[in-house]
Amino acid sequence: QLQLVESGGGSVQAGGSLRLSCVVSGYNRNNHCMAWFRQAPGGKREGVAAVYGVDRNTYYTEAVKGRFNVSRDNAETLYLQMTSLKPDDTAMYFCAAGPNCMRAIQTLGVLVEIDFAHWGQGTQVTVSS
Numbered sequence: 001q002l003q004l005v006e007s008g009g010g011s012v013q014a015g016g017s018l019r020l021s022c023v024v025s026g027y028n029r030n031n032h033c034m035a036w037f038r039q040a041p042g043g044k045r046e047g048v049a050a051v052y053g054v055d056r057n058t059y060y061t062e063a064v065k066g067r068f069n070v071s072r073d074n075a076e077t078l079y080l081q082m083t084s085l086k087p088d089d090t091a092m093y094f095c096a097a098g099p100n101c102m103r104a105i106q107t108l109g110v111l112v113e114i115d116f117a118h119w120g121q122g123t124q125v126t127v128s129s
Contacts, residue, residue, distance in 0.1 A: 002026040002118045004095045009123030016085050016127070022078040022095030022120055031118065033101035034078045035059075035111050036070065038091035038125075045094070047111025049080060052101050059105050063088070085127045095120040 008020040020036065035050035049070035050059040058070055069081040078095055096116035104112045 002028060002031070002097060004097060004118055004120035006093065006095045006120045006123040009093060009125045011126040011128065012085055014086055014127055014129050017081070017083045018085065018125060020080040020082070020093055020095075020123060020125075022080075024076040024078070024097065028076050028097060030099050031097040033098050033115065034072055035096050035098075035101065035116065036078070036080045037094045037096055037111065037113070037116075038089075039094070039122075040091040043091070045113060047113075048093070050101055050105070050111055051078065052105065057102075059101075059111065061110070082125070085125075087127050087129045090125060090127050092122040092124050094122045 003025045004022055006022050033052040036048045037045050038048050039045040048061055049068055051070055051072040067084045071079045097118040098116035101115040104115055
């Protein structure tokens with residue numbers, strides 16, 4: 001059974017930085033896509049960033065390009081380095097893993113929840129103005 005545990009969330013002022021981590025335990029070799037989603041209060045869950053494919057390509061939603069950096073190390077930990085944070089980045093951030101998210105990225109330009117079978121419990125990020 002795959003388990004994903006996020007950490008690193010917190011409260012910062014606008015312009016600040018945070019680094020989220022997602023530690024994966026269990027067999028993860030078939031999950032070639034690991035991603036970060038976020039959900040603001042009353043909002044839909046949206047895909048933020050991902051590392052996918054054997055070449056470990058990266059994806060970012062437009063709102064975070066240039067500010068967030070996603071990476072995945074050989075120990076199967078997924079990171080999200082967030083800089084220049086804005087109040088609009090306030091949300092619960094979730095780590096997710098799935099076998100393939102490439103088709104959605106290439107055809108729709110977004111991450112879709114249905115591509116991810118495994119989810120963490122989330123870590124809260126709050127950015128004040």
